[in-house]
Amino acid sequence: MSSHRLFRFPKPAWLNNANTRTAGVYAAGALFSLGFYILIDCAVWSKSALNGSSAHITFIDWIPGICSALGMLVINSIDKSRLSADSFSYSGNGVAWKARLVLFLGFALLAGGLAGSVTVLVLKYVVREYVWPTLWMGVGNVVANGLVMLSSAVLWVAQNMEDEYTYNLAL
Amino acid sequence: MAGLKTIIALSFVLAIGFLLVILSSALFKNYLTLLVVATYVIAPLPNWICGRAANPDDFMESSGSGVIDFGRFLTGFFVVMGIALPTLLWHAAAIQGGAAAMSIVGGLLIYGTIISFTLFFQEEQEF
Numbered sequence: 001m002s003s004h005r006l007f008r009f010p011k012p013a014w015l016n017n018a019n020t021r022t023a024g025v026y027a028a029g030a031l032f033s034l035g036f037y038i039l040i041d042c043a044v045w046s047k048s049a050l051n052g053s054s055a056h057i058t059f060i061d062w063i064p065g066i067c068s069a070l071g072m073l074v075i076n077s078i079d080k081s082r083l084s085a086d087s088f089s090y091s092g093n094g095v096a097w098k099a100r101l102v103l104f105l106g107f108a109l110l111a112g113g114l115a116g117s118v119t120v121l122v123l124k125y126v127v128r129e130y131v132w133p134t135l136w137m138g139v140g141n142v143v144a145n146g147l148v149m150l151s152s153a154v155l156w157v158a159q160n161m162e163d164e165y166t167y168n169l170a171l
Numbered sequence: 172m173a174g175l176k177t178i179i180a181l182s183f184v185l186a187i188g189f190l191l192v193i194l195s196s197a198l199f200k201n202y203l204t205l206l207v208v209a210t211y212v213i214a215p216l217p218n219w220i221c222g223r224a225a226n227p228d229d230f231m232e233s234s235g236s237g238v239i240d241f242g243r244f245l246t247g248f249f250v251v252m253g254i255a256l257p258t259l260l261w262h263a264a265a266i267q268g269g270a271a272a273m274s275i276v277g278g279l280l281i282y283g284t285i286i287s288f289t290l291f292f293q294e295e296q297e298f
Binding site (some may be wrong): 025026036145 | 174249255
Protein backbone atom coordinates (compact mmCIF):
# COMPACT_ATOMS: atom_id res chain seq x y z
CA MET A 1 0.00 0.00 0.00
CA SER A 2 2.83 2.39 0.80
CA SER A 3 4.53 1.72 -2.54
CA HIS A 4 1.54 3.22 -4.35
CA ARG A 5 2.13 6.56 -2.78
CA LEU A 6 1.99 9.60 -4.99
CA PHE A 7 3.70 12.20 -2.85
CA ARG A 8 7.16 12.26 -1.38
CA PHE A 9 6.05 12.99 2.13
CA PRO A 10 4.01 10.23 3.73
CA LYS A 11 0.79 11.01 5.54
CA PRO A 12 1.71 11.43 9.20
CA ALA A 13 0.73 8.51 11.37
CA TRP A 14 -1.18 10.60 13.88
CA LEU A 15 -3.74 11.46 11.20
CA ASN A 16 -5.16 7.96 11.33
CA ASN A 17 -5.22 7.83 15.08
CA ALA A 18 -8.54 7.37 16.85
CA ASN A 19 -7.59 10.12 19.30
CA THR A 20 -7.11 12.60 16.48
CA ARG A 21 -10.55 11.71 15.21
CA THR A 22 -12.09 12.33 18.62
CA ALA A 23 -10.26 15.63 18.94
CA GLY A 24 -11.51 16.59 15.48
CA VAL A 25 -15.13 16.00 16.47
CA TYR A 26 -14.70 18.04 19.65
CA ALA A 27 -13.01 20.80 17.65
CA ALA A 28 -15.88 20.82 15.17
CA GLY A 29 -18.34 21.29 18.00
CA ALA A 30 -16.23 24.07 19.46
CA LEU A 31 -15.97 25.88 16.12
CA PHE A 32 -19.71 25.61 15.53
CA SER A 33 -20.37 26.96 19.02
CA LEU A 34 -18.03 29.88 18.37
CA GLY A 35 -19.82 30.71 15.14
CA PHE A 36 -23.25 30.40 16.74
CA TYR A 37 -22.36 32.66 19.64
CA ILE A 38 -20.79 35.27 17.38
CA LEU A 39 -24.15 35.37 15.60
CA ILE A 40 -25.95 35.72 18.96
CA ASP A 41 -23.41 38.36 19.97
CA CYS A 42 -24.34 40.46 16.94
CA ALA A 43 -28.01 40.25 17.85
CA VAL A 44 -27.47 41.04 21.54
CA TRP A 45 -25.12 43.90 20.71
CA SER A 46 -27.70 45.27 18.29
CA LYS A 47 -30.24 45.65 21.11
CA SER A 48 -27.75 46.86 23.72
CA ALA A 49 -27.06 50.45 24.71
CA LEU A 50 -23.73 50.38 22.87
CA ASN A 51 -25.43 50.42 19.51
CA GLY A 52 -25.91 54.10 18.83
CA SER A 53 -26.88 53.77 15.21
CA SER A 54 -30.25 53.11 13.66
CA ALA A 55 -29.16 49.79 12.16
CA HIS A 56 -30.50 46.70 13.89
CA ILE A 57 -30.38 42.97 13.36
CA THR A 58 -33.51 41.85 11.58
CA PHE A 59 -34.58 38.50 10.23
CA ILE A 60 -32.55 39.18 7.08
CA ASP A 61 -29.34 38.87 9.09
CA TRP A 62 -30.39 35.46 10.36
CA ILE A 63 -31.11 33.86 6.97
CA PRO A 64 -27.44 33.14 6.03
CA GLY A 65 -26.79 31.56 9.41
CA ILE A 66 -29.89 29.39 9.11
CA CYS A 67 -28.79 28.28 5.61
CA SER A 68 -25.29 27.43 6.84
CA ALA A 69 -26.56 25.42 9.79
CA LEU A 70 -29.02 23.51 7.59
CA GLY A 71 -26.26 22.79 5.08
CA MET A 72 -24.01 21.48 7.82
CA LEU A 73 -26.80 19.26 9.10
CA VAL A 74 -27.44 17.85 5.62
CA ILE A 75 -23.78 17.23 4.81
CA ASN A 76 -22.95 15.49 8.03
CA SER A 77 -26.02 13.31 8.21
CA ILE A 78 -25.03 11.48 5.03
CA ASP A 79 -23.23 8.22 5.43
CA LYS A 80 -19.91 8.79 3.67
CA SER A 81 -19.51 5.18 2.58
CA ARG A 82 -22.62 5.52 0.40
CA LEU A 83 -20.80 7.92 -1.91
CA SER A 84 -18.82 5.17 -3.62
CA ALA A 85 -21.53 2.56 -3.28
CA ASP A 86 -22.21 2.32 -7.02
CA SER A 87 -18.89 0.64 -7.61
CA PHE A 88 -20.13 -2.41 -5.77
CA SER A 89 -22.62 -4.66 -7.41
CA TYR A 90 -24.78 -5.31 -4.38
CA SER A 91 -25.99 -1.76 -3.90
CA GLY A 92 -28.77 -1.15 -6.34
CA ASN A 93 -31.22 1.66 -7.00
CA GLY A 94 -28.55 4.33 -7.37
CA VAL A 95 -27.87 5.05 -3.71
CA ALA A 96 -24.66 6.90 -4.61
CA TRP A 97 -26.54 9.11 -7.04
CA LYS A 98 -29.03 10.13 -4.37
CA ALA A 99 -26.27 10.65 -1.83
CA ARG A 100 -24.40 12.91 -4.23
CA LEU A 101 -27.54 14.92 -4.96
CA VAL A 102 -28.31 15.47 -1.28
CA LEU A 103 -24.65 16.28 -0.65
CA PHE A 104 -24.71 18.83 -3.42
CA LEU A 105 -27.75 20.46 -1.84
CA GLY A 106 -25.91 20.59 1.46
CA PHE A 107 -22.82 22.20 -0.02
CA ALA A 108 -24.98 24.66 -1.94
CA LEU A 109 -26.72 25.65 1.30
CA LEU A 110 -23.37 26.07 3.05
CA ALA A 111 -21.81 28.14 0.29
CA GLY A 112 -25.05 30.08 -0.10
CA GLY A 113 -24.96 30.92 3.59
CA LEU A 114 -21.43 32.31 3.36
CA ALA A 115 -22.21 34.23 0.19
CA GLY A 116 -25.44 35.51 1.71
CA SER A 117 -23.64 36.82 4.77
CA VAL A 118 -21.21 38.74 2.55
CA THR A 119 -24.21 40.07 0.63
CA VAL A 120 -25.84 41.28 3.83
CA LEU A 121 -22.56 42.87 4.94
CA VAL A 122 -22.16 44.77 1.69
CA LEU A 123 -25.75 45.74 0.99
CA LYS A 124 -26.87 46.53 4.50
CA TYR A 125 -23.76 47.97 6.14
CA VAL A 126 -21.00 48.90 3.67
CA VAL A 127 -23.15 50.57 1.03
CA ARG A 128 -24.92 52.69 3.65
CA GLU A 129 -21.48 53.73 4.95
CA TYR A 130 -21.73 52.67 8.56
CA VAL A 131 -18.51 52.90 10.59
CA TRP A 132 -16.83 50.30 12.75
CA PRO A 133 -18.91 49.59 15.86
CA THR A 134 -22.01 49.24 13.72
CA LEU A 135 -20.10 47.39 11.02
CA TRP A 136 -19.47 44.58 13.50
CA MET A 137 -23.01 43.31 13.00
CA GLY A 138 -22.18 42.57 9.36
CA VAL A 139 -18.59 41.40 9.88
CA GLY A 140 -19.63 39.12 12.71
CA ASN A 141 -22.21 37.54 10.44
CA VAL A 142 -19.52 36.71 7.86
CA VAL A 143 -17.16 35.39 10.54
CA ALA A 144 -19.92 33.24 12.04
CA ASN A 145 -20.82 31.67 8.70
CA GLY A 146 -17.15 31.06 7.92
CA LEU A 147 -16.75 29.31 11.27
CA VAL A 148 -19.76 27.09 10.61
CA MET A 149 -18.25 26.18 7.24
CA LEU A 150 -14.87 25.45 8.86
CA SER A 151 -16.59 23.37 11.52
CA SER A 152 -18.36 21.20 8.97
CA ALA A 153 -15.08 20.77 7.05
CA VAL A 154 -13.35 19.61 10.23
CA LEU A 155 -16.21 17.23 11.00
CA TRP A 156 -16.08 15.85 7.44
CA VAL A 157 -12.34 15.19 7.65
CA ALA A 158 -12.71 13.62 11.08
CA GLN A 159 -15.44 11.28 9.89
CA ASN A 160 -13.42 10.22 6.87
CA MET A 161 -10.52 9.55 9.21
CA GLU A 162 -12.69 7.10 11.06
CA ASP A 163 -13.39 5.15 7.89
CA GLU A 164 -9.70 4.69 7.17
CA TYR A 165 -9.04 3.80 10.76
CA THR A 166 -11.60 1.03 10.77
CA TYR A 167 -10.36 -0.06 7.36
CA ASN A 168 -6.84 -0.49 8.70
CA LEU A 169 -8.24 -2.33 11.67
CA ALA A 170 -10.20 -4.68 9.44
CA LEU A 171 -7.10 -5.53 7.46
CA MET B 172 -4.21 6.47 42.38
CA ALA B 173 -7.51 7.95 43.29
CA GLY B 174 -7.35 8.29 47.02
CA LEU B 175 -8.61 10.57 49.70
CA LYS B 176 -6.17 13.32 48.71
CA THR B 177 -7.62 13.46 45.23
CA ILE B 178 -11.13 13.89 46.56
CA ILE B 179 -10.06 16.62 48.94
CA ALA B 180 -8.09 18.47 46.24
CA LEU B 181 -10.94 18.20 43.74
CA SER B 182 -13.50 19.45 46.23
CA PHE B 183 -11.24 22.41 47.02
CA VAL B 184 -10.98 23.28 43.33
CA LEU B 185 -14.74 22.89 42.92
CA ALA B 186 -15.37 25.18 45.89
CA ILE B 187 -12.98 27.80 44.48
CA GLY B 188 -14.74 27.60 41.12
CA PHE B 189 -18.17 28.11 42.67
CA LEU B 190 -16.78 30.91 44.83
CA LEU B 191 -15.46 32.73 41.77
CA VAL B 192 -18.72 32.41 39.86
CA ILE B 193 -20.90 33.46 42.78
CA LEU B 194 -18.58 36.38 43.55
CA SER B 195 -18.67 37.46 39.93
CA SER B 196 -22.44 37.70 40.11
CA ALA B 197 -22.86 38.99 43.68
CA LEU B 198 -20.12 41.62 43.62
CA PHE B 199 -21.60 43.32 40.59
CA LYS B 200 -25.26 42.75 41.55
CA ASN B 201 -25.86 41.08 38.20
CA TYR B 202 -26.83 37.44 38.25
CA LEU B 203 -26.45 36.66 34.55
CA THR B 204 -23.08 34.98 35.10
CA LEU B 205 -24.71 32.13 36.98
CA LEU B 206 -25.61 30.77 33.53
CA VAL B 207 -22.00 29.60 33.25
CA VAL B 208 -22.53 27.09 36.05
CA ALA B 209 -25.60 25.68 34.33
CA THR B 210 -23.64 25.40 31.07
CA TYR B 211 -20.77 23.49 32.60
CA VAL B 212 -23.04 21.22 34.58
CA ILE B 213 -24.87 20.07 31.44
CA ALA B 214 -21.66 19.91 29.35
CA PRO B 215 -20.70 16.30 30.24
CA LEU B 216 -24.29 15.07 29.89
CA PRO B 217 -24.42 14.54 26.08
CA ASN B 218 -21.29 12.41 26.14
CA TRP B 219 -22.69 10.31 28.93
CA ILE B 220 -26.12 9.85 27.36
CA CYS B 221 -24.80 9.10 23.88
CA GLY B 222 -22.23 6.72 25.31
CA ARG B 223 -25.09 4.76 26.82
CA ALA B 224 -27.19 4.98 23.67
CA ALA B 225 -24.51 3.57 21.39
CA ASN B 226 -23.48 -0.03 21.60
CA PRO B 227 -19.68 -0.27 21.59
CA ASP B 228 -19.72 -4.05 21.26
CA ASP B 229 -21.34 -3.78 17.87
CA PHE B 230 -18.14 -3.56 15.89
CA MET B 231 -19.42 -4.16 12.40
CA GLU B 232 -22.30 -1.72 12.61
CA SER B 233 -20.85 1.72 11.88
CA SER B 234 -24.01 3.64 12.72
CA GLY B 235 -23.28 3.44 16.43
CA SER B 236 -20.34 5.82 16.19
CA GLY B 237 -22.56 8.52 14.75
CA VAL B 238 -24.41 8.83 18.04
CA ILE B 239 -21.13 9.02 19.99
CA ASP B 240 -19.80 11.64 17.60
CA PHE B 241 -22.95 13.68 18.08
CA GLY B 242 -22.45 13.56 21.84
CA ARG B 243 -18.87 14.73 21.47
CA PHE B 244 -19.96 17.50 19.14
CA LEU B 245 -22.48 18.72 21.71
CA THR B 246 -19.86 18.56 24.46
CA GLY B 247 -17.49 20.72 22.45
CA PHE B 248 -20.39 23.07 21.82
CA PHE B 249 -21.20 23.44 25.52
CA VAL B 250 -17.58 23.88 26.61
CA VAL B 251 -17.06 26.79 24.22
CA MET B 252 -20.48 28.12 25.20
CA GLY B 253 -19.25 28.49 28.78
CA ILE B 254 -16.47 30.78 27.55
CA ALA B 255 -18.47 32.52 24.84
CA LEU B 256 -21.48 33.42 26.99
CA PRO B 257 -19.69 35.72 29.48
CA THR B 258 -17.66 37.25 26.65
CA LEU B 259 -20.87 37.92 24.75
CA LEU B 260 -22.53 39.53 27.76
CA TRP B 261 -19.41 41.61 28.39
CA HIS B 262 -19.31 42.75 24.76
CA ALA B 263 -22.93 43.87 24.95
CA ALA B 264 -22.19 45.67 28.25
CA ALA B 265 -24.67 43.50 30.15
CA ILE B 266 -21.96 42.55 32.65
CA GLN B 267 -18.58 44.08 33.45
CA GLY B 268 -15.17 42.83 32.37
CA GLY B 269 -14.15 41.66 35.83
CA ALA B 270 -17.33 39.63 36.22
CA ALA B 271 -16.78 38.03 32.81
CA ALA B 272 -13.18 37.04 33.60
CA MET B 273 -14.09 35.66 37.04
CA SER B 274 -16.99 33.62 35.72
CA ILE B 275 -14.89 32.18 32.87
CA VAL B 276 -12.10 31.11 35.26
CA GLY B 277 -14.59 29.77 37.78
CA GLY B 278 -16.51 27.87 35.13
CA LEU B 279 -13.33 26.29 33.76
CA LEU B 280 -12.38 25.20 37.29
CA ILE B 281 -15.83 23.62 37.79
CA TYR B 282 -15.70 21.84 34.45
CA GLY B 283 -12.12 20.67 35.06
CA THR B 284 -13.24 19.21 38.39
CA ILE B 285 -16.11 17.32 36.80
CA ILE B 286 -13.87 15.95 34.05
CA SER B 287 -11.02 14.91 36.33
CA PHE B 288 -13.48 13.37 38.77
CA THR B 289 -14.91 11.14 36.06
CA LEU B 290 -11.38 10.36 34.81
CA PHE B 291 -10.19 9.30 38.26
CA PHE B 292 -13.17 7.20 39.21
CA GLN B 293 -14.01 5.67 35.87
CA GLU B 294 -11.12 3.22 36.08
CA GLU B 295 -12.37 1.59 39.23
CA GLN B 296 -15.86 1.04 37.86
CA GLU B 297 -14.66 -0.42 34.61
CA PHE B 298 -14.22 -4.18 34.24
